[in-house]
Amino acid sequence: MKKIGFEDFDTMHEEEFEILAKVVAKIKNHLEYNEEIEKFLKHLNVHFFQEIELMEKYNYPLTPNHNQEHIKIIGEIERMLDKSPDELLEFIKNRLIPLMEEHIQTFDKIMADYLKEAIKDEEFYQEK
Numbered sequence: 001m002k003k004i005g006f007e008d009f010d011t012m013h014e015e016e017f018e019i020l021a022k023v024v025a026k027i028k029n030h031l032e033y034n035e036e037i038e039k040f041l042k043h044l045n046v047h048f049f050q051e052i053e054l055m056e057k058y059n060y061p062l063t064p065n066h067n068q069e070h071i072k073i074i075g076e077i078e079r080m081l082d083k084s085p086d087e088l089l090e091f092i093k094n095r096l097i098p099l100m101e102e103h104i105q106t107f108d109k110i111m112a113d114y115l116k117e118a119i120k121d122e123e124f125y126q127e128k
């Protein structure tokens, strides 16, 4: 996974892919994976909430679009929750992981670049 250069979010992204790897391993080994999925969804909600909060704080103009994209991702995951383990596994590997990677490289990267500048400006004016 490529980093976007915004530490808090890079860490969250990394943690999420780790949890997903555990879900995948559990499904493959025919183990109970509900707890891990719960953990993943909780993590994702906190992560998305924190991104939106920061975007709003710094008046990021693309906040609504970014939020829509988050809602879309959560919606896709929720629709898969009552599917069979095999279908869920297929979804995670071929849809969710590529989708998240793409989101990080596009939406999150642009957001991070904007936020870094906004925070720098804020610090600059606070020093004066």
Ligand SMILES: [Fe+2]
Pocket (backbone or CB within 6 Å): 009, 013, 047, 051, 104, 108
């Ligand atoms: Fe993100």
Ligand SMILES: [Fe+2]
Pocket (backbone or CB within 6 Å): 048, 051, 066, 070, 103, 107, 108
């Ligand atoms: Fe995002």
